[in-house]
Amino acid sequence: MSDFLLLALIFLLLCGSAFLSGSESALTASNRARLLFQAKEGDKRARRVEPLLEKRDRVIGAILLGNNLTNTLATSLAAGFLVVRFGDKGIALATILMTVLISFFGEVLPKFYALRNPEGSIKRAAPALSALTLIARPFVAVIHWLAHALLGRQNNGTDEEQDQAEEQELRGAIEAYGEGEQQDRRSMLHSVLDLQELTVEEVMIHRSEVKTVAADLAGDALLQVALDSTFARLPVHQGGAENIIGVLQVKEVLSFFAKSATVKQAQAGAEQKPAPTAESLSRAPWFVPDSTDLHTQLLAFRNRREHLAIVVDEYGETLGIVSLEDVLEEIVGDIFDEVDPLPDEEVIEESSDSWRIAGKASLRDLNRRFAWRLPDEDASTLAGLILYEAKHLPETGESFRLLDFDCTILALDGTSITQVRLTKRKPEDDADEEDSA
Numbered sequence: 001m002s003d004f005l006l007l008a009l010i011f012l013l014l015c016g017s018a019f020l021s022g023s024e025s026a027l028t029a030s031n032r033a034r035l036l037f038q039a040k041e042g043d044k045r046a047r048r049v050e051p052l053l054e055k056r057d058r059v060i061g062a063i064l065l066g067n068n069l070t071n072t073l074a075t076s077l078a079a080g081f082l083v084v085r086f087g088d089k090g091i092a093l094a095t096i097l098m099t100v101l102i103s104f105f106g107e108v109l110p111k112f113y114a115l116r117n118p119e120g121s122i123k124r125a126a127p128a129l130s131a132l133t134l135i136a137r138p139f140v141a142v143i144h145w146l147a148h149a150l151l152g153r154q155n156n157g158t159d160e161e162q163d164q165a166e167e168q169e170l171r172g173a174i175e176a177y178g179e180g181e182q183q184d185r186r187s188m189l190h191s192v193l194d195l196q197e198l199t200v201e202e203v204m205i206h207r208s209e210v211k212t213v214a215a216d217l218a219g220d221a222l223l224q225v226a227l228d229s230t231f232a233r234l235p236v237h238q239g240g241a242e243n244i245i246g247v248l249q250v251k252e253v254l255s256f257f258a259k260s261a262t263v264k265q266a267q268a269g270a271e272q273k274p275a276p277t278a279e280s281l282s283r284a285p286w287f288v289p290d291s292t293d294l295h296t297q298l299l300a301f302r303n304r305r306e307h308l309a310i311v312v313d314e315y316g317e318t319l320g321i322v323s324l325e326d327v328l329e330e331i332v333g334d335i336f337d338e339v340d341p342l343p344d345e346e347v348i349e350e351s352s353d354s355w356r357i358a359g360k361a362s363l364r365d366l367n368r369r370f371a372w373r374l375p376d377e378d379a380s381t382l383a384g385l386i387l388y389e390a391k392h393l394p395e396t397g398e399s400f401r402l403l404d405f406d407c408t409i410l411a412l413d414g415t416s417i418t419q420v421r422l423t424k425r426k427p428e429d430d431a432d433e434e435d436s437a
Contacts (some may be wrong), residue, residue: 006081007019013074014106020067022110023129026121045123063137071102106376147179154228191331196436200297201290202380203330204311204320213248226253233308236282244310246282252280290319298327353424359383381415
């Protein structure tokens, strides 16, 4: 073989090494979800990549096999070429020269280029990689068999562990999704994933705050309640507020009385029918256990075409109500109608490290707003956390340590904690405690 052809072959082998090295980096660094979305949207080049993503381990095996082959062959040819001209020194020269060429032109430069635009690089390389994978398939299969025989088969974990790994990957992708103006979108996407970790008990409206209607309420009194209500649906109770027997739709009450007025005018003087009661106009209630996760509840709202459910505990006792809006607010934040009263300020920042907070404030909302780590496994509100940690009902003015805060009870309403001051503890506060101990 002439010197020109030999040098040209070495050059082509270096180009092949660069192509394979860059393709490997592009395949591993490319965003799988983005490529699959582009393929679904009709991108023909992304569709060629889709089969490679499904068998990524085999494709990488073919790439590594081809890359080692090209590098070894290029080095052998270069060594032979230089030995002829420089004798034994040619081996050392070939080793040094090919190490530099392969490291820079065959590894660093193509990998750096591929990492700058992994999706575009893998799209361009897809046809050649598909052909290479097909050709190298028998050799890769043998290599995989030997690897499994020597190292054992890979344990992919249980289905639950795989689901957790996929969720972590998705959360990582969300975190990488822009900054600044994209923060609200990232927060909402995280909230969607959190739905499976939250239960209806954590977002429900407690029965003490629920507006209910007596089952025997009738006539003008019932109409007045419907006219004054700012809610679209009202639970109907019998005997006690915890005994819910139905759900009254305000729109249906108003519609009924409007139609009744028209009928009365047409049948003036005729015997009037007894006035309907709230119970007769209500629909059967829908009870859900307090342990239902929000993702399941959201799907149930959609499938049942309902907007309100009664939350009960394991003994069947009514705990409160949960609405479709309550679940959606966990994703998008508080939603206020035109007729909703302005909300009370639950958090008042007194200084950079001190806050006046309502006892009913949600721990989840506080953690999201201030990046705190208040535990919400055993309580959903700040008052609940204080009771859980203190193990007794504090008195007004009582102060104690609450995790990383100094907590002072500012106000009580009976046995309910209504106002609290939290002050962030400083490192020197902990040091003083240790010295006094």
